[in-house]
Amino acid sequence: GRPVIDRGRVFAIGQSGLLVAIDLRTGRRVWEAPVPGIYQPWIAGDFVFAVTIDSEAVCIDARSGRILWVTQLPRFKDEEEQEDRLIWAGPAVASDRLIVVGSDGRALSLSPYTGAVLGQIELSDGTTLPPVFARKTMFVLGNDGELTAYR
Secondary structure (H helix, E strand, O other): OOOEEEOOEEEEEOOOOOEEEEEOOOOOEEEEEOOOOOOOOEEEOOEEEEEOOOOEEEEEEOOOOOEEEEEEOOOEEEOOOOEEEOOEEEEEEEOOEEEEEEOOOEEEEEOOOOOOEEEEEEOOOOOOOOOEEEOOEEEEEOOOOOEEEEO
């Protein structure tokens, strides 16, 4: 995923299995956490949020790199048969909620404080791209190429 710069640190995540914080001025690694991902992490205050390639939502202390909570997201459309692996994109923080969107056409709302799933909505199509927020509206580009706005 693309790196994020916040308060003098660069936060970067990769499929190799690490999320790292690097001092922007010195280039020195401040901390690393065992969080593999492909989507840009989201920084909110002293917290770093990420979605892993193992279908987990993760919250990390931005100062220390300590993992605060991990929530296992659904991994398959059919969990019992373990078929049709899901891809979760995001995260994004909006209105005191952590939002992730899935390839199965769902958006999940999680507590940014505990990781508890607070609710979900059905999207018009599945997506593998993170949502974008503007003026209290969530925009999602579906796999069918259609851009949909949700309020």
